[in-house]
Amino acid sequence: MDFDYTESEQSFRQEVQDFLRENLPPKKDRDEHFLKNWLEKVRERGWVGFSWPKAFGGSDGGLIEQAILKEEMALAKAPPLGTSMMGLAWVGPGIMEYGTEEQKKKFIPDILDSKVTWCTGYSEPNHGSDLAAIQCKAELIGDHYLVNGQKIWTTGAPWSQWIILLTRTDFKAKSKHEGITCFLVPMDSPGVEVKPIKNMAGDKHFAEIFFTDVQVPAENRLGAEGEGWKVTVSALANERSSIGEVTQMFSKLDELKELVRSTRVQGRPAAEDPAVRRQLARFETKIAAMKYNGLRYLTKQIKGEPLSSETSVNKLHRASLEIEMDDFAVSLSGEAGLQLKGGENAVSGGSWSKSALNWPNVVIGGGTPNIQRNIIAERILGLPKD
Template sequence: MDFELTETEQAFREEVRNFLEEHLPPKDQRGPGFLGSWLEKVRERGWVGFSWPAEFGGSDGGLIEQAILKEEMALAKAPPLGSSFMGLAWVGPGIMRYGTQEQKQRFIPDILDSKVIWCTGYSEPNHGSDLAAIQCKAVKTGDHYLVNGQKIWTSGAPWAQWIILLVRTQFDVEVKHQGITCLLVPMDSPGIEVRPIENMAGDRHFAEIFFTDVKVPIENRLGEEGDGWQVTVSALANERSSIGEVTQMFETLDRLKTLVKQTTRQGKPASEDPLVRRRLAVFETRIAAMKYNGLRYLTRQIKGEPLSSETSVNKLLRASLEIELADFAIELSGPAGLELRGSDHAVDGGSWAKSSLNWPNVVIGGGTPNIQRNIISERILGQPKD
């Protein structure tokens, strides 16, 4: 396999680097108006939805260039390319794959222009891993569905304007994956109540959502009635792929190496301790494995194959690495490593302590490690079903 970039791809990398040098100030110099002007500039440049069809406002760009773009943005610690992470990562791709022409024209430009924030309503109080067993109900009545039920752990729900919602439209089914339908619902619809939940890091980014007789027009259905599971499997593959992206892990590892250089162990620089060096080498090797595995997905996508179960591999690797990197940084730093931002003793602005508390984002969000292992075992390795 040839990992070298072509001249055109290399030139694109240079173009992105030059843009970043010119338009991305260091983090501490980004004022209040920075994000808005950043979003406008990257949009003007055609870098939001870079590989999406030009017909809907994308740039028809190549997948390798898109990967280069993401990599350079992550290395430069640039803000996201759009205001809706979920809109860009899986709602938009889902609409482009399963949506009607009218839905594509209606929803895609707003995602690209950062005019709308999406959230994802899959999990319910009793159905998270066992997602296909959802009970939130939608009944077709005239020209709309009437939705009743509850969702939970919906990230971004306190501020999102739209939700991609999974509901059950049929209860008498042979297998639970049937009878599920996907709806696109405005969050300000009458009958929706959002109750934010505070996580252990003190953030209130997810919520419970209650639906009482919420009217959703039939034209807001994504895909056919009863085919929502198919839409979800594809969206989940995109979600897991985005969680499993590797550049950020290299960046975290660099921060860890800097911490090692600044730390002493038993009177000697920690960087001279063979055990510390070994740990760093193992981390680096595992992250490199993620990188090459990610290139496999890219190769498949270039061949026109949609993302599928293989995205569970990097999702699983990232989940364990994220925890282990933060734990190791805290172990090196001693008690100060546990201090959060705001404390005089916080190490690296409390970022390791925060990562250590925020592990559910990458470990549980998008499906737990056990579920990823089940998927890898059954769908990739062909083992008997759980």
């Protein structure tokens, strides 16, 4: 057991820190021009798709170095290392594993160069948590597929150019997991209609998408027909350590402590209230647990031991922390905690009240807490499926 970093790992951390010092201006000075430059510079360094094989334009970055890079970026509150989070997280890795040579040539460079944004067409009106039961239909007609159906809760759909789309090509398959096929579809295809959905915080991050007789060339199929579920599962497994998230949670905790220091409750400093102090300590402990869980799983990966569904552990922690920390801040501030941005007494510019309405982005997206519990119970504890 050793939690220290090697010399080469430390010098990599130094390299990232030096880069950030030279290239990351304060938040208020980060305009569009800066962002364009930023994306070019991190691309030059090989930090976009850092873990991807060199043959595909990545850097073959090791697991520890990936963790260091994510940690430093999150610590500096730097912008993302590319415009397409989903492209980098699972679309790219999915194409590298299952794509044809043409698909690799066509899609991978654009993801790395931040030329496209991808969204993910999984959920449907009647099939969210029960994803494998999707009904959006794709039918092979000559050299193309005809797609009809609907997707919903698609994050990023209003501004994405491409969608990785899960469809059903075989309605008579023995199990619902068979007969699913994956496609790479341009969002400007005729017959694709995007209707943004306003969420309870007033944002329009997600949308419903209607597909009416959309023609998708057969060469845009990712993986074989009926292999779509495998492509999806293996692509989602590419989500790596949660070290970046942990760093973000620690900075959020720092902000929460700041708030506590400047808040009075019943006329007395909130920081003197034992219940308040313990709650902050519980948050800190849980985030630390996420950190060391992540490092333990990272060690397993480095040793080449198979990871089961351990990431669900940290997803559950993240979900409860997302809800509880905002909630704590809002309720600590009493009536003032209710005010949104623009309110005369809004706390921290209304950021807590706003994020207290936005938790479902993190908590529901990628599988609800109850789905994570099913995953742990069935895949790790070996309990029977529902």
